[in-house]
Amino acid sequence: MTATLLNGKQIAQEIRAEIAEQVRRRVQAGKSQPKLCAILVGDDPASQVYVRNKERACEKAGIAGTVDRLPATTTGTELLARIEQLNHDPTVHGILVQLPLPKSESSADPLDERRVLDAVSPLKDVDAFSPVNVGLLMQGRPRFLPCTPHGVVQLLHRCDRGVAGKHVVVIGRSDIVGKPIASMLSQRTNMANQGDAEGGRDVANATVTIAHSRTENLADLVRQADCVIAAVGIPKLVTADMIRPGATVVDVGINRVDDKLVGDVDFEGVKEVAGAITPVPGGVGPLTIAMLLHNTVKAAELADG
Numbered sequence: 130m131t132a133t134l135l136n137g138k139q140i141a142q143e144i145r146a147e148i149a150e151q152v153r154r155r156v157q158a159g160k161s162q163p164k165l166c167a168i169l170v171g172d173d174p175a176s177q178v179y180v181r182n183k184e185r186a187c188e189k190a191g192i193a194g195t196v197d198r199l200p201a202t203t204t205g206t207e208l209l210a211r212i213e214q215l216n217h218d219p220t221v222h223g224i225l226v227q228l229p230l231p232k233s234e235s236s237a238d239p240l241d242e243r244r245v246l247d248a249v250s251p252l253k254d255v256d257a258f259s260p261v262n263v264g265l266l267m268q269g270r271p272r273f274l275p276c277t278p279h280g281v282v283q284l285l286h287r288c289d290r291g292v293a294g295k296h297v298v299v300i301g302r303s304d305i306v307g308k309p310i311a312s313m314l315s316q317r318t319n320m321a322n323q324g325d326a327e328g329g330r331d332v333a334n335a336t337v338t339i340a341h342s343r344t345e346n347l348a349d350l351v352r353q354a355d356c357v358i359a360a361v362g363i364p365k366l367v368t369a370d371m372i373r374p375g376a377t378v379v380d381v382g383i384n385r386v387d388d389k390l391v392g393d394v395d396f397e398g399v400k401e402v403a404g405a406i407t408p409v410p411g412g413v414g415p416l417t418i419a420m421l422l423h424n425t426v427k428a429a430e431l432a433d434g
């Protein structure tokens with residue numbers, strides 16, 4: 130193995146410790162305890178695990194976390210009403226609707242993901258999925274940064290893998306990862322500073338190419354990258370022959386194959402060529418949760434200083 134292992138789990142621990150300290154100081158100053166409410170509709174096993182992990186992470190950071198478990202039979206109207214209630218509840222700072230929503234059982238009143246995400250108050254939108262927060266980010270004046278892209282930024286920043294002036298190839302164009310990470314890395318100001326990180330490297334000012342399922346000659350394109358960010362959801366799509374020696378490889382993929390978690394990168398092969406690489410599990414995933422906690426504290430600050 131020639132590549133440096135980018136240990137997301139360890140960096141997430143560091144960030145979570147910083148957040149716990151921030152919460153402690155906040156409460157000691159007489160301000161409210163930050164509170165996150167997650168809404169989980171239906172009984173998808175993977176979603177149950179994720180939500181449980183988020184609950185535990187909140188608890189450890191001194192953040193109040195509650196989960197609303199709603200049956201898969203919940204109608205669109207019912208879910209929107211619940212969100213509206215939480216929007217107006219001053220004790221709740223952050224709201225998260227766990228995705229994916231289940232296939233609707235009510236065809237007359239379905240669960241429409243776009244409508245549901247649009248309903249979350251932009252000031253409590255800790256996922257940063259609301260159009261207002263997406264727009265603010267695109268304009269270079271972010272309020273909340275989306276958790277997974279922000280996790281990638283923190284990882285690069287804290288591992289001294291700055292991308293300023295470098296060519297980053299993002300594989301994947303989703304609203305949750307591909308589009309926002311491409312925007313963030315090409316912006317003028319270091320996105321990691323929002324995470325209060327000291328030192329580290331400038332994780333901005335990159336030249337970014339977005340590749341996707343219609344990209345021709347993907348291998349040739351990826352070979353030109355100083356930094357590859359894989360976020361497509363295709364197991365082992367990125368192989369060693371596609372990597373320029375010394376490049377940084379960030380694997381955002383979470384794929385379940387034969388009950389095992391694998392990324393979009395063929396880790397075993399790529400680690401022999403890359404300069405640095407994130408593992409799956411233990412890479413970007415733990416950072417996603419850390420940045421959710423960060424956003425929850427930020428939401429509390431927006432609400433009452």
Ligand SMILES: Nc1nc(=O)c2c([nH]1)NC[C@@H]1CN(c3ccc(C(=O)N[C@@H](CCC(=O)O)C(=O)O)cc3)C=[N+]21
Pocket residue numbers: 178179225226227228229256276383390409410411412413414415416417418
């Ligand atoms: N509204 C909403 N917000 C989300 O942020 C959101 C969501 N819906 N739906 C599902 C995806 C997925 N996601 C992950 C978070 C952490 C890990 C994580 O910590 N993974 C561990 C391993 C966990 C395991 O073993 O299953 C790791 O990579 O080391 C993975 C996936 C957040 N998501």
